[in-house]
């Protein structure tokens with residue numbers, strides 16, 4: 001287990017002409033390998049903005065991000081593609097291809113100009129589809145997939161990329177309950193077995209509380225970080241879910257709805 005990503009006085013948000021829309025400011029934190037870290041927070045609080053900034057898709061407004069001790073902005077696109085894979089929400093732009101072809105795009109940092117797959121690439125693609133349970137749909141068109149199947153395909157593409165860091169924006173959003181559990185358990189297993197760094201956002205609070213090693217809770221402009229046990233013990237999670245009809249069981253880390 002070691003520090004992979006460090007946020008130093010990081011401010012995130014959007015530039016609109018000369019105006020700046022600051023979503024969160026002065027974030028200081030680090031993400032370790034070998035741990036599953038889940039980012040929680042209400043709608044619109046800035047989770048996707050943070051993930052997109054950590055992935056290098058959005059420039060920081062202030063401060064900096066270090067990846068393996070080096071400024072994220074100093075990496076070339078090619079180097080970054082071998083270090084960080086990203087699964088964002090929303091439909092992939094490529095629809096007119098087969099599932100196995102889309103997953104194989106995850107190998108592009110390693111293939112030649114023509115994208116020719118070698119044995120090792122094919123093996124990585126097959127293994128990634130097996131891990132997410134998409135082997136039987138390998139030859140289906142992406143445009144014909146359900147939302148959940150498409151989500152799994154995108155996770156397989158990220159796994160095929162074989163990067164030490166994986167960033168996922170709501171990877172369980174469209175999945176049915178067993179698939180949510182399987183996906184979270186797969187990611188948890190991966191960080192342990194391969195010492196990867198996995199950072200994901202989620203609205204599945206119970207799953208995150210029960211399966212994450214660390215939680216990041218964004219609220220207002222604040223970021224609270226701790227293990228699920230710590231954030232339960234200090235009342236942070238109870239405050240986050242506070243609602244007259246919701247009972248938070250801190251012992252079992254479950255939620256019950258009063259009817």
Ligand SMILES: Nc1ncnc2c1ncn2[C@@H]1O[C@H](COP(=O)(O)OP(=O)(O)OP(=O)(O)O)[C@@H](O)[C@H]1O
Nearest residue numbers: 014021023041042043044045046047048049050203
């Ligand atoms: N391209 C953009 N330009 C300006 N503001 C944006 C842009 N994209 C998002 N925002 C704003 O930034 C804020 C944070 O949005 P973000 O998508 O990061 O939230 P989120 O926590 O991921 O929300 P959700 O849980 O609903 O997905 C919101 O107020 C949103 O309206």
